Amino acid sequence: MNMNEDLREKIRNWRLYVITDRQLAGNKSYEEIVSEAIKGGADVIQLRDKFASKDELINVGKKLRQITIEAGVSFIVNDYPEVTKIVDADGVHIGQKDTSFAEAKKIVGENKIVGLSTHNKEQILEAIRMGVDYIGVGPVFETTSKENPDPVIGIELIKWVSQKCDIPFVAIGGITLNNLDKVLSSGARCITVISAIMQASDIKRATEQFKKIINNFFYHNDTTNTTIYNQKDKTILY
């Protein structure tokens, strides 16, 4: 069976993808971090915690699944297909050195999303060949949220992937309110953020600031026929 159309539609409509980092967020709880990001307009939440055990991730993941379901927001788990399956997240995000795409898909099942991080043209083309559901492309700019990050790809690769490839992609790495416009102008339809939102004292407000610029950009520049839905009640936003 093919991945259900609802999930595909969701991916195409992602605009703001917020990844958790509890260390950066200080002493806020996961529930608080994610609820605030959702209130601010995040379309997708990724649970990423490089220090938590699988059991801890399952525990937190179940709570975040509940919160995201109620809000009609997509929920992705970083690194662990097994945890994804147990907590019934929408999908898993893997890196080039993690479980392979094929193996991750086998574990989570056909109807769940498997996303893959890519850092150059070869990896992007390989992801397309493999039938990856969406890719992360980055780091677009310098980032401090990843240990040993790959070299900065710059906005040139964002332009290339948006012009040449049909695969859904999310731009990631060092994106802030100050450089957001450059990334959007380069063709990115979904912006992924860790530190600029996690480090904010007011996560809801920081998320809102990103979302406002993104919505404004697409309102004025969107030339595709994509219909933007409110993911919760399916009303057409424009």
Ligand code: TZP
């Ligand atoms: N993959 C490529 S860059 C990155 C990941 C997980 C970190 C992005 O974090 P930030 O803080 O938005 O630069």
Ligand code: MG
């Ligand atoms: Mg990983």
